[in-house]
Amino acid sequence: xNIWRRLFYKKRKFYDDDFDWDNYTSDSYQxxxxxxxxxxxxxxxxxxxxxxxxxxxxxxxxxxxxxxxxQLILEVIGRLGPASVHEVGCGGGDHxxxxxxxxxxxxxxxxxxxxxxLELARERHPELVGKLGLQDITMPFSHHWPGAELVYSQAVVxxxxxxxxxxxxxxxMVRQASKYVLLMENHQCHNFVADLQLLFxxxxxxxxxxxxxxxxxxxGARAALLSKTALDLPVxxxxxxxxxxxxxxxxxxxRADEDSARAIAGFRRx
Ligand SMILES: C[S@@+](CC[C@H](N)C(=O)[O-])C[C@H]1O[C@@H](n2cnc3c(N)ncnc32)[C@H](O)[C@@H]1O
Numbered sequence: 100x101n102i103w104r105r106l107f108y109k110k111r112k113f114y115d116d117d118f119d120w121d122n123y124t125s126d127s128y129q130x131x132x133x134x135x136x137x138x139x140x141x142x143x144x145x146x147x148x149x150x151x152x153x154x155x156x157x158x159x160x161x162x163x164x165x166x167x168x169x170q171l172i173l174e175v176i177g178r179l180g181p182a183s184v185h186e187v188g189c190g191g192g193d194h195x196x197x198x199x200x201x202x203x204x205x206x207x208x209x210x211x212x213x214x215x216x217l218e219l220a221r222e223r224h225p226e227l228v229g230k231l232g233l234q235d236i237t238m239p240f241s242h243h244w245p246g247a248e249l250v251y252s253q254a255v256v257x258x259x260x261x262x263x264x265x266x267x268x269x270x271x272m273v274r275q276a277s278k279y280v281l282l283m284e285n286h287q288c289h290n291f292v293a294d295l296q297l298l299f300x301x302x303x304x305x306x307x308x309x310x311x312x313x314x315x316x317x318x319g320a321r322a323a324l325l326s327k328t329a330l331d332l333p334v335x336x337x338x339x340x341x342x343x344x345x346x347x348x349x350x351x352x353x354r355a356d357e358d359s360a361r362a363i364a365g366f367r368r369x
Contacts, residue, residue, distance in 0.1 A: 117258040120213055132191060140166040142193045143223065149201045151177035157317040158201070164318070168253055168283050169194055171316025173201055175281050175324060181248035182206065187236045187272055188255030192220030192227050199226070208245040210234025237264040240271050251281035257288035260354065263361050265289055270298055273325065274305040280325040281314070287351040290359045291323050292338045301364035311335040 136142050141163040150159045151173070158165070158173045165173075172194055176184060182205065186195040189209030199207045209227065211217050212235040221228050234244055236252075237259065250272050259265045269291075272280050282291055292311055299309045312332035314324040323341060324332065335341055 115261040116264075117260065123213055123216065132193075136166055140164055140169075142166070142169075144197050144200060146200050149173065149197065151201060153177075155317075165197075167316055167318040167320035169197060170318045171314065171320040171322055172251060172253060172281065172283055173197065174316050175251075175279075175314055175322070176202060176205065176249065179249060179279060181278060183208075183245075183247040183249070185209065185245055185247035185250045185275060187234065187250060187252040187268075187275075188212070189220060189231065190216050192224045192231065194253055195230075196220075196224040196227055206247070208232070208247065210236070210244065212236070236268040236271050237261075238267075238271075240274050244275055246275060246277060248277050249279040249281060250276035251283060253283040255284070256282060256291075257284040257286075260288075260358055265358060266294060266298060266303070266362055269295060270303045270305075273298075273309075276325075278327055282323045282325070283320065284322070285351070286321070286323065286338065286341045287345065287348050288355060290338045290355045292335050292341055294359055294362070295323075295325065297359075297362055297364060301366070302368065303364065313341060 132142060141148070141160070144160070144165065148161045149165070152159055156174060156178050158170055158177060176198060184198055184205050184207050186209040189195050189211050192209060195207050195209040198205060207230055209220065209231045210233070211220070212233070214233065217231050217233065220231055252272065256265050256268050259268055284291070295309065295311060298304050306327050308327050310326045310329045311334065312324045312326065312330050313321060313335050314332060315321050321341070323335060324330070
């Protein structure tokens with residue numbers, strides 16, 4: 100193999116996820132927050148700026164709107180009413196901070212694989228100190244991770260493409276959650292429904308039952324919501340249903356298929 104191919108090969112081996120997470124804050128996160136999210140939406144809400152309207156099941160924001168993904172996360176929590184919520188890959192902490200502000204009765208926690216991300220979260224939200232911790236969701240499950248009724252990720256698993264890491268992440272999230280897992284992700288980046296079905300059917304999930312639903316936020320975002328019990332929501336049997344109406348990205352869909360194909364499972368129950 101010539102030197103260029105060898106260098107490129109090594110790079111791909113080590114950075115198969117979308118980002119080099121160790122440089123992520125300086126690379127792009129802060130830039131994305133300030134340049135994208137914060138120019139159009141309010142990323143951090145103060146007490147009183149958000150309200151959950153029980154009758155409509157929607158979140159109402161005073162003044163500047165909040166990002167549709169954040170709107171969806173807050174609406175899921177408002178409707179399901181979990182006692183505790185954990186965010187995987189919490190980054191700068193804005194989502195989980197807003198959860199804590201809108202639902203002060205909910206016990207919150209957040210984990211991220213990046214120390215610099217957690218530092219940024221503590222800077223932006225001093226009230227989260229003591230509730231955040233270092234967590235790589237693709238590591239073997241840790242009993243130190245805080246359990247929660249609802250565990251969610253937003254723009255995290257979609258970026259994980261190294262080996263079978265996203266399968267590990269999904270399995271860990273289910274194990275960490277006692278009732279619900281919410282995947283607020285780009286649903287073209289993995290075959291989430293098929294991969295979860297494979298994990299469940301082959302005994303890789305800690306739950307005895309698995310219901311996969313589609314949840315639509317009131318301002319256009321959509322997510323997969325996993326639950327131990329059936330919810331009064333559309334049931335997802337395939338990724339096609341979850342991707343309905345989206346412009347297909349053939350590059351993403353091909354990579355999703357490649358990631359799915361790495362799964363080795365099938366040991367029969369004795
Ligand atoms: C695109 S950012 C999203 C951050 C935050 N959820 C948000 O929406 O603002 C992705 C985050 O996932 C974290 N992350 C990536 N891989 C992870 C892993 N294996 N375990 C935990 N966090 C991870 C990164 O450090 C980064 O903070």
